Amino acid sequence: xxxxxxxxxxxxxxxxxLINGSFYAMLSMGLAIIxxxxxxxxxxxxxxxxxxxxxxxxxxxMLGINYWGALVIAPIVVACLGLVMxxxxxxxxxxxxxxxxxxxxxxxxxxxxxxxxxxxxSTGLPYQLPISGGINLGFMFMPWYRLWVVxxxxxxxxxxxxxxxxxxxxxxxxAANENPAIVESFGINVxxxxxxxxxxxxxxxxxxxxxxxxxxxxxxxMGSSIxxxxxxxxxxxxxxxxxxxxxxxxxxxxxxxxxxxFYPQGANMVIFVVMILALVLRPRGIFTxxxxxx
Amino acid sequence: xxxxxxLLALLAVALVAPTVVYPVLLMTVLSFIVFACSxxxxxxxxxxxxxxxxxxxxxxxxxxxxxxKTTGASIEIGILVGGLSAAALGLLVGLVAVKRSGIQxxxxxxxxxxxxxxxxxxxxxxxxxxxxxxxxxxxxxxVVDVSKSGSLYYVVLGFxxxxxxxxxxxxxxxxxxxxxxxxxxxxRVESLGFRPERFKLIAFVISAGMAGVAGGLKAVAFQxxxxxxxxxxxxxxxxxxxxxxxxxxxxxxxxxAVIIIGLNDFLSQFGEWSLISQGVIMLxxxxxxxxxxxxxxxxxxxxxxxxxxx
Numbered sequence: 001x002x003x004x005x006x007x008x009x010x011x012x013x014x015x016x017x018l019i020n021g022s023f024y025a026m027l028s029m030g031l032a033i034i035x036x037x038x039x040x041x042x043x044x045x046x047x048x049x050x051x052x053x054x055x056x057x058x059x060x061x062m063l064g065i066n067y068w069g070a071l072v073i074a075p076i077v078v079a080c081l082g083l084v085m086x087x088x089x090x091x092x093x094x095x096x097x098x099x100x101x102x103x104x105x106x107x108x109x110x111x112x113x114x115x116x117x118x119x120x121x122s123t124g125l126p127y128q129l130p131i132s133g134g135i136n137l138g139f140m141f142m143p144w145y146r147l148w149v150v151x152x153x154x155x156x157x158x159x160x161x162x163x164x165x166x167x168x169x170x171x172x173x174x175a176a177n178e179n180p181a182i183v184e185s186f187g188i189n190v191x192x193x194x195x196x197x198x199x200x201x202x203x204x205x206x207x208x209x210x211x212x213x214x215x216x217x218x219x220x221x222m223g224s225s226i227x228x229x230x231x232x233x234x235x236x237x238x239x240x241x242x243x244x245x246x247x248x249x250x251x252x253x254x255x256x257x258x259x260x261x262f263y264p265q266g267a268n269m270v271i272f273v274v275m276i277l278a279l280v281l282r283p284r285g286i287f288t289x290x291x292x293x294x
Numbered sequence: 295x296x297x298x299x300x301l302l303a304l305l306a307v308a309l310v311a312p313t314v315v316y317p318v319l320l321m322t323v324l325s326f327i328v329f330a331c332s333x334x335x336x337x338x339x340x341x342x343x344x345x346x347x348x349x350x351x352x353x354x355x356x357x358x359x360x361x362x363k364t365t366g367a368s369i370e371i372g373i374l375v376g377g378l379s380a381a382a383l384g385l386l387v388g389l390v391a392v393k394r395s396g397i398q399x400x401x402x403x404x405x406x407x408x409x410x411x412x413x414x415x416x417x418x419x420x421x422x423x424x425x426x427x428x429x430x431x432x433x434x435x436x437v438v439d440v441s442k443s444g445s446l447y448y449v450v451l452g453f454x455x456x457x458x459x460x461x462x463x464x465x466x467x468x469x470x471x472x473x474x475x476x477x478x479x480x481x482r483v484e485s486l487g488f489r490p491e492r493f494k495l496i497a498f499v500i501s502a503g504m505a506g507v508a509g510g511l512k513a514v515a516f517q518x519x520x521x522x523x524x525x526x527x528x529x530x531x532x533x534x535x536x537x538x539x540x541x542x543x544x545x546x547x548x549x550x551a552v553i554i555i556g557l558n559d560f561l562s563q564f565g566e567w568s569l570i571s572q573g574v575i576m577l578x579x580x581x582x583x584x585x586x587x588x589x590x591x592x593x594x595x596x597x598x599x600x601x602x603x604x
Contacts, residue, residue, distance in 0.1 A: 089577065093581070098397050103537070104580050108573065108577065111574060117566045118565060118570070228405070235405055265416060279402065
């Protein structure tokens with residue numbers, strides 16, 4: 001099998017890995033942000049990603065709004081839905097065991113995916129590439145759109161990280177994560193911040209969904225299938241560590257691609273194998289400091 | 295105890311039920327009762343949310359089916375082999391997972407169950423997407439013919455009654471008391487000289503094994519084992535049954551299993567509505583009815599009892 005390993009095949013797979021990794025990174029970053037502040041494992045993250053893609057598809061096919069418009073509008077629409085969901089579903093549960101909020105977001109995921117499936121069927125809907133063509137790099141062909149996705153997601157991850165680690169707003173967020181009562185006593189409206197953070201995380205998921213629409217088809221199950229991987233990514237990267245989530249996301253995307261080249265049957269299992277190894281060797285997560293876990 | 299007459303009445307209903315209801319549907323209900331009870335042992339008594347319990351249920355269904363097909367052993371051996379294989383898998387998963395608690399435990403079990411799903415998808419003996427078909431209903435103890443659903447039903451019922459008695463014993467044993475204590479205050483149990491992790495691991499293995507028995511029952515009832523039984527929707531379904539019926543009550547998971555399987559059967563003709571309704575029910579239960587149906591009835595009866603005394 002290795003004899004027919006051409007550079008085109010190899011780099012082609014690595015590009016796919018990088019693309020998948022970009023989505024893993026963006027989604028697990030959103031999950032980590034939400035978990036960091038609210039201690040909520042947002043099981044609905046997958047369907048919010050799917051909704052982003054779906055809203056983009058609806059905007060194009062109902063209102064004629066193109067990809068670039070959707071890239072702005074869809075995340076805002078889905079973030080507003082997230083806002084409502086936080087107020088109606090998560091807020092009543094915030095003082096209970098965190099397992100309840102996990103299960104509540106799971107039920108929302110079931111409902112949303114079911115409704116979309118009921119309305120649009122379970123087959124994928126195509127979404128046209130907004131930028132066609134590409135560039136021949138000599139060793140491989142790089143479509144412009146894929147380059148755009150990789151760059152855009154890197155910039156988004158870096159920007160979000162800077163926002164949280166190096167701005168005043170981010171400092172409030174991190175402080176509220178440590179001790180909400182004290183932050184509130186400084187006159188900061190913590191509940192509103194929590195709601196907006198959730199909406200921000202949801203918006204990020206929807207943004208990834210719009211980015212993904214032209215690459216993967218727009219289908220109701222796109223969210224739940226990526227969610228399965230994201231959970232493993234977050235377990236490996238350590239809950240609530242943004243940089244850990246992003247780095248693990250990219251690395252696992254590439255690891256998956258490498259496996260696809262050398263051992264195709266194992267491609268959809270490699271991430272879980274890595275996860276189990278990580279759990280056995282570093283039971284508290286790779287990127288978490290030892291006292292932060294648990 | 296005042297509950298015994300009720301239980302006997304229930305058993306009487308179960309004995310005549312196949313004359314009224316399609317036996318395969320009843321067997322589904324019974325196997326899910328065992329499954330939900332096994333899940334309840336973990337979440338209700340040990341406070342561990344396993345979000346991948348379908349790996350034990352569906353995995354054992356494959357093992358039972360494969361074992362009966364290749365060896366032709368008697369049916370109860372096949373079901374027990376399924377249970378044992380699930381317990382073995384439970385030991386492996388438990389060793390990795392019980393070090394974490396709460397949300398992390400849920401996410402880890404979820405991810406591992408997906409791993410098991412992909413392994414079963416590609417394993418040579420599972421038949422891939424088609425599933426393992428034509429599982430034989432071999433004779434009970436090698437002599438009694440149970441190939442007809444009407445008679446197999448009583449085998450499944452027998453297993454279910456034994457399983458429920460077993461859960462009752464486990465929950466009311468010193469072991470069960472320690473589990474409950476770990477759920478309520480792990481640090482204190484540890485300070486008393488017990489090792490919480492070891493107890494949680496044992497509970498996990500028991501729960502996995504019983505989920506496996508449930509999977510074995512389902513495999514012989516349907517004569518097919520499929521990937522659906524290993525999927526996360528089934529893991530979610532068993533959570534829903536337990537929550538809806540009432541966490542940490544013996545009757546809760548049974549009530550939940552009856553309601554959800556009944557609902558699924560009724561809604562199966564309406565496409566996606568069964569999943570949507572499951573989501574809605576779970577949301578309502580989590581926000582308004584956290585004690586579950588049985589828990590709420592219990593609380594209501596207790597209030598009634600207390601009221602005149604005041």
